[in-house]
Amino acid sequence: MAAVVDKDKCTGCEACIDICPVEAISMKNGTAFISDDCTECEACVGECPSQAISV
Ligand code: SF4
Numbered sequence: 001m002a003a004v005v006d007k008d009k010c011t012g013c014e015a016c017i018d019i020c021p022v023e024a025i026s027m028k029n030g031t032a033f034i035s036d037d038c039t040e041c042e043a044c045v046g047e048c049p050s051q052a053i054s055v
């Protein structure tokens with residue numbers, strides 16, 4: 001399992017990318033994409049100003 005980004009809420013601000021300890025977040029077509037490398041640490045969840053990430 002991996003954290004999930006709500007594409008309707010994501011503004012593409014990229015605030016979540018650097019916070020991920022396993023570099024699981026990248027940008028894809030203007031919104032954040034989380035790969036299967038995600039360990040569900042939840043570090044990115046609180047970082048998102050749009051509450052677009054859920055675990
Ligand atoms: S939950 Fe943790 S490992 Fe998964 S994408 Fe967010 S920061 Fe990275």
Ligand code: SF4
Pocket residue numbers: 005009010011012013014015016017031032047048049050051052053
């Ligand atoms: S921090 Fe939130 S709004 Fe910004 S790119 Fe990441 S998921 Fe999208």
